[in-house]
Amino acid sequence: MTSDFARGTEDGSGSRTPSIVDRLSSARSSRIPFSVEFSPPRDAEAEARLWRAVRAFERLGPAFVSMTYGAGGSTRDRTVRVTGQLAEETTLLPVAHLTAVGHSVDELRAMVGAYADRGITNILALRGDPPGNPLGEWERHPEGLGYAEELVRLVRDLGDFHVGVASFPEGHYRSPDLEHDTRFLVRKLSAGAEYSITQMFFDVEHYLRLRDRVVAFDAEQGAKPIIPEIMPITSLRSARRSLELSGSKLPPALEQRLVRAAGDGPEENRAAVREVGIEVATEMCERLIAEGAPCLHFITLNFARATSEVLSRLGIEMQLPAAQPA
Numbered sequence: 001m002t003s004d005f006a007r008g009t010e011d012g013s014g015s016r017t018p019s020i021v022d023r024l025s026s027a028r029s030s031r032i033p034f035s036v037e038f039s040p041p042r043d044a045e046a047e048a049r050l051w052r053a054v055r056a057f058e059r060l061g062p063a064f065v066s067m068t069y070g071a072g073g074s075t076r077d078r079t080v081r082v083t084g085q086l087a088e089e090t091t092l093l094p095v096a097h098l099t100a101v102g103h104s105v106d107e108l109r110a111m112v113g114a115y116a117d118r119g120i121t122n123i124l125a126l127r128g129d130p131p132g133n134p135l136g137e138w139e140r141h142p143e144g145l146g147y148a149e150e151l152v153r154l155v156r157d158l159g160d161f162h163v164g165v166a167s168f169p170e171g172h173y174r175s176p177d178l179e180h181d182t183r184f185l186v187r188k189l190s191a192g193a194e195y196s197i198t199q200m201f202f203d204v205e206h207y208l209r210l211r212d213r214v215v216a217f218d219a220e221q222g223a224k225p226i227i228p229e230i231m232p233i234t235s236l237r238s239a240r241r242s243l244e245l246s247g248s249k250l251p252p253a254l255e256q257r258l259v260r261a262a263g264d265g266p267e268e269n270r271a272a273v274r275e276v277g278i279e280v281a282t283e284m285c286e287r288l289i290a291e292g293a294p295c296l297h298f299i300t301l302n303f304a305r306a307t308s309e310v311l312s313r314l315g316i317e318m319q320l321p322a323a324q325p326a
């Protein structure tokens with residue numbers, strides 16, 4: 001079925017919302033593009049913090065910003081509203097994450113329609129994890145989809161949307177091996193995804209090997225951008241929590257450095273951990289730039305300070321107001 005959901009993206013002059021691939025290919029050649037990931041705020045205070053970060057990043061001109069989707073659609077209305085505001089009230093180009101888990105196909109269609117109504121035509125199509133216990137048994141909604149590949153097709157069939165997918169430098173935790181992982185990533189790309197954004201990783205070799213695997217498996221799909229995701233670590237405790245659900249690992253030498261920096265007091269030494277985290281993220285970005293990564297995508301946890309410090313060390317300057325923690 002092809003609907004005209006995405007017709008609302010025309011701005012009267014005939015121009016459409018740019019795709020991520022267009023944005024990356026039109027970026028200034030003198031500076032690597034960067035992008036940032038936000039999460040839906042849970043309450044008014046968190047929303048105010050998000051907007052401070054949004055305005056701070058807006059001054060530096062990210063290629064795009066992405067908004068994650070709460071497991072199974074928790075915070076759904078807020079997510080759609082805030083992502084819509086990013087499209088309508090800022091200069092930023094939003095990408096809406098959408099997960100299939102817990103939704104019927106009709107609900108997914110309605111979500112895509114809600115985004116299209118707000119002029120959002122860039123969607124990151126994901127399967128999602130089981131709500132409650134993300135590592136638990138995956139159950140398909142009786143009227144829903146089984147894999148992200150099917151969501152790519154659904155979104156593409158609904159109109160003029162640009163779709164990205166997730167990729168996993170260390171393999172998805174449900175994949176029995178890297179060969180299986182690569183095969184199904186290539187299938188998502190062949191189904192019409194234009195690029196992928198990786199899971200976070202802390203050893204650039206994992207990203208480079210993923211790129212090699214996809215090219216070796218299918219040269220055409222391997223030519224599509226694989227955007228590396230970087231998480232500047234500012235707290236060992238929260239980094240460990242994020243890693244638990246990601247399938248990624250801290251290399252032992254980095255973990256030891258972070259543990260030493262955290263100290264053995266009752267509270268971790270956040271300033272020391274943060275210094276290591278920012279130094280390591282900067283070094284990773286330098287290597288990724290040297291290796292020709294198409295863009296640097298940062299997990300921000302809705303704070304601008306840590307990412308902006310990495311960008312500043314890379315020579316991408318940003319002025320921030322004083323009161324921006326993390």
Ligand SMILES: Cc1cc2nc3c(=O)[nH]c(=O)nc-3n(C[C@H](O)[C@H](O)[C@H](O)COP(=O)(O)OP(=O)(O)OC[C@H]3O[C@@H](n4cnc5c(N)ncnc54)[C@H](O)[C@@H]3O)c2cc1C
Nearest residue numbers: 068069097126127128147148166172174175184197198199
């Ligand atoms: C950049 C990024 C952003 C994310 N954003 C969110 C978010 O906003 N909200 C959220 O809840 N989660 C998010 N996630 C997490 C994601 O939903 C989970 O990692 C989920 O477990 C996998 O999603 P997927 O889209 O990769 O699934 P799929 O591509 O469907 O893959 C799931 C597993 O099934 C295998 N597989 C795929 N197709 C087939 C097939 N046809 N037959 C057999 N096996 C198959 C894959 O190899 C993999 O092991 C994100 C992850 C990344 C990397």
